Amino acid sequence: MDDPVRLTVLISGNGSNLQAVIDKIQSGELANAKIVRVLSNRKDAFGLERAKRANIPTTYHNLVKYKKRHAPTPEGVQAAREEYDAELARLVLEDAPELVVCLGFMHVLSTKFLQPLEDAKVKIINLHPALPGAFNGTHAIERAHAAWKAGAIDKTGVMIHHVISEVDMGQPVLVREIPFVKGEDDDLMSFEQKVHQVEWGAVVEGVGIVIREILQTRAKGSGAA
Secondary structure: OOOOEEEEEEEOOOOHHHHHHHHHHHHOOOOOEEEEEEEEOOOOOHHHHHHHHOOOOEEEOOOHHHHOOOOOOHHHHHHHHHHHHHHHHHHHHHOOOOEEEEOOOOOOOOHHHHHHHHHOOOEEEEEEOOOOOOOOOOOHHHHHHHHHHOOOOOEEEEEEEEOOOOOOOOOEEEEEEEEOOOOOOOOHHHHHHHHHHHHHHHHHHHHHHHHHHHHHHHHHHOOOO
């Protein structure tokens, strides 16, 4: 059997999508994957606790100390983010992953992170709770819900997509549509829960798709059929 594909997962919060991946690896549904590290930019992210319970190494890497080195100007903030991203790339590459999975990682990755990983042939994918080209960036579920209430749209969705420098604009790996249901979806909090349940399945399926692509690339590289 092939060595499992090495995953690094980037998080910022509760980690319910991370838990979905951990559970499927443990159950054997994603038997050809291994999470080598969970990295968070927030110290109190519960996802770090989930990782520890599964005996997965964790790292906390925060932007604040980089901001303190620079003046609080747009140029200073940009310099801090680039230094942070360069160090994040170094930390990630130390574990030699083949795939980085962003699951609720609330930080826009710059080319200072993306380029070193591209050079190392490491794929990066992200979960985003919206359809391609719609509601890029933060608060996507709330914005879609408000647009539905205003009569502008009748569906939203979730996607797993490749990460590029333009926020949430990389090529989709997997898209799941979620039609709005009048009466059922009026309450934002219950609708958010509905979206999260779709996310858990989409994350596992999307990670599985990219893992198979990596294994196929490996096989071609080794001259296997």
